[in-house]
Amino acid sequence: MSATRLAAADVHPARAVVDLAAIRHNVRTLARTAPTAEVMAVVKSDAYGHGLLPVATAALDAGAGSLGVAQLAEALDLRAGLDAAGRHPRILTWLFAPGAPLEQALLADLELSASAPWAVEELAAAARSTGRTARVHLKIDTGMSRGGARPEDFGELLDAAARAEAAGAVDVVGIWSHLACADEPDSSVTGEQLEVFGAALEQAAHAGIRPQVRHIAQSAGTLFHPAAHFDLVRPGIAVYGLSPNAQVASSVELDLRPAMRLEARLTVVKRAPAGTGVSYGHTARTGADTTLAVVPLGYADGMPRIASNAGPVSIAGRRLQVTGRICMDQFVVDLGARDTGVHEGDVAVIFSDGRDGEPLADDWAAVTGSINYEIVSRLGARVPRVYVDSEEQP
Ligand SMILES: Cc1ncc(COP(=O)(O)O)c(C=O)c1O
Known part of the structure; x- marks a missing residue:
């Protein structure tokens, strides 16, 4: 914590007190819930307002295997902060527009998402100019209709990735997606998304792409849908002790502690x-x-x-x-x-x-x-x- 922050905490009449033991407890609860998967703690947006580095460190201390953030700038800050503390986990980041400073991202050893061939091509170009292989997670849109290639376009994304892999510029380390209705356990959408995800994984295997990790579950997927665990889960809100849907189950019922x-x-x-x-x-x-x-x-x-x-x-x-x-x-x-x-x-x-x-x-x-x-x-x-x-x- 900087001196300025300490001074602010001393003089400001309000404060947000964050219990790092609660963060660790919640990560352990999530790891127990998804015992076959690595926990990637999602710490975007300053760890949902709780503070990036203290939360990231506590999550790693409790056994989180990796960290996820939305923006490239957040990922660069996270890498710099953790390097200074002598820690070097896998960091995935997934939001960038054409022309982003991907060389910097590769030099910082970040893993990046690609939803379309242009992103694979820009990552391959950054790999050539830095001499670092780009570690990429290919995203399939299984039904969220946000990031990811639609199923009919996934083949084109796989082709671009396979070409870049053959050229030694890219290593596809992940295939991933995001659930739209996981916080409504009775919704049929989750099952439909898991089917589309399964088909995309088969398609990737046919294209000769074998990722280390397949992942689709955020907190609600982790807590309410064991079939969505795959190799890695990406909880955010539950890391902070909050339920993804308090009407379905409260923090207490989920063994989470609001931090x-x-x-x-x-x-x-x-x-x-x-x-x-x-x-x-x-x-x-x-x-x-x-x-x-x-x-x-x-x-x-x-x-x-x-x-x-x-x-x-x-x-x-x-x-x-x-x-x-x-x-x-x-x-x-x-x-x-x-x-x-x-x-x-x-x-x-x-x-x-x-x-x-x-x-x-x-x-x-x-x-x-x-x-x-x-x-x-x-x-x-x-x-x-x-x-x-x-x-x-x-
Ligand atoms: C791609 C992605 N994965 C995981 C998460 C974590 O979601 P949650 O906070 O619901 O666990 C988010 C957050 O919205 C996300 O955008």
Whole structure:
């Protein structure tokens, strides 16, 4: 952690406390769930807001065999950070446009995805100019209709890869895909996607391409669909202790521990008479003489403004909610009584692992019509991340 970050953590009235023991616990749970597969921990978008390097390191400590990120820039940062720490796992990255600095990617020993012949050709060119073989995962679109070659175009992608392999520029180390409806265990789409994936693997074998790893399962695929495990699983949200679908199974039911606790120290606590309008637009008005508390987190910190008058908060062990509109930097909570025993500096918990009835990221997702993924990954850069280890021996 940089000196600037430490200073921010000291002075900022809010913080996201990330328990690295929870990350390790979750990786172990995932490894147990998919015992025949390598766990590739997905740490894109600053590890879903939890912090790239601390999470990556904890995941590796718990036995994750590799790491996945979406963007090339994230992969380069991850490689540099881990190299500095003396660690060198497999890193897969999958989002880049034509003309990306692939030489840099190969020099950083990254593995890259290719969904179309142009990507194989650019990777082969980068291999020729760097003298490094490009390690490639060919992506088949089995039904997500996002990345990957459609089944009718997969043959062309295989041909391009086979030519580049024969020229010694490319090594196809993986064939992969992504499930669209794995978080709905009863959906027939997953079975259909697995059939298309199986056919693509056979087609690759006929073309003489034998990857080391075949992979299709994100968290929901890992937790709900054993047939999707193959050689490697790519969980993201479950690494952070959150369920891919809390309606199907909660974190507790899945033996996952939410790793992030978002909390803030109250900056103002004051009495207000009945009928007082609160925050912009006076969308809330106190019903009785009461006490108002100001929480120093706003939409610039990632608090969804749509959670105005709805987001759950725990203060002094009481479950309360946002009163009035969420502003850019702060929001108000009506404590509901004149004598609350709550003071400036006391801690409001926005979400945590749910212990003692505190809200979960799942609860914020429910009141915003969103998903827990968005709640944690949108947390603003100015909120300091502070790392603890609840299993560390004193
Ligand atoms: C290609 C890919 N694999 C794996 C994941 C991890 O997904 P999840 O967080 O649902 O486990 C993602 C995230 O969206 C992804 O885009």
